[in-house]
Amino acid sequence: MDVKRKLDKRLAQGEVTRAALVTSARELFGEQGFAETSMDEIVLQAGVTKGALYHHFQGKEDLFREVFEQVQLEVSDKAVAEFLGPDSWEALVNGCDLWLRAHLDDSVRRIVLQDARAVLGAEEVRVVENKYGAVALRGALRKAMHAGVLERQPLRPLALLLMGALSEGCYYIADEPDVEVARREVVALITKMLSAFRPVEPA
Numbered sequence: 257m258d259v260k261r262k263l264d265k266r267l268a269q270g271e272v273t274r275a276a277l278v279t280s281a282r283e284l285f286g287e288q289g290f291a292e293t294s295m296d297e298i299v300l301q302a303g304v305t306k307g308a309l310y311h312h313f314q315g316k317e318d319l320f321r322e323v324f325e326q327v328q329l330e331v332s333d334k335a336v337a338e339f340l341g342p343d344s345w346e347a348l349v350n351g352c353d354l355w356l357r358a359h360l361d362d363s364v365r366r367i368v369l370q371d372a373r374a375v376l377g378a379e380e381v382r383v384v385e386n387k388y389g390a391v392a393l394r395g396a397l398r399k400a401m402h403a404g405v406l407e408r409q410p411l412r413p414l415a416l417l418l419m420g421a422l423s424e425g426c427y428y429i430a431d432e433p434d435v436e437v438a439r440r441e442v443v444a445l446i447t448k449m450l451s452a453f454r455p456v457e458p459a
Contacts, residue, residue, distance in 0.1 A: 287363065347396065425446065
């Protein structure tokens with residue numbers, strides 16, 4: 257019993273340490289960027305040793321990968337909450353808009369749009385985006401099709417295409433001097449693209 261209690265305590269402490277490292281890294285990566293953040297800063301802010309960091313992660317890149325996934329999951333969860341709205345068409349459009357708005361946050365923009373591809377590579381970024389974003393979009397599109405506000409279409413490719421459009425829209429918005437104008441432009445275009453799949457009303 258004592259051995260099990262000690263093991264449970266060690267596991268719990270390990271989870272706390274890991275969470276502290278991710279929280280610290282996310283804050284520093286979001287404020288300073290990956291290149292400007294040192295391992296020493298991360299462990300100092302987390303209140304742990306560098307040995308503890310290497311116990312949980314292979315290095316700074318591995319820790320960044322965890323942070324990137326956490327950010328993508330949080331953005332996806334917010335969008336999913338919007339996608340569940342009662343009006344399936346409005347929920348779909350508003351959820352896409354929320355996805356774009358989430359990337360206006362300075363820390364999200366720095367982690368996702370500025371550093372992720374350089375640190376992890378375009379292919380790994382795409383895999384993570386599809387793991388969280390495309391899955392959420394597939395659920396929203398399925399809901400809209402079941403409600404009859406979108407025609408039946410192959411779900412997986414449509415979700416991937418929409419995910420690609422949203423991702424490129426985020427990059428476009430980030431590069432524009434007036435991000436609100438750019439966001440409205442992208443939302444209008446996304447809405448028009450989705451409108452192509454709405455059922456044709458009889459004349």
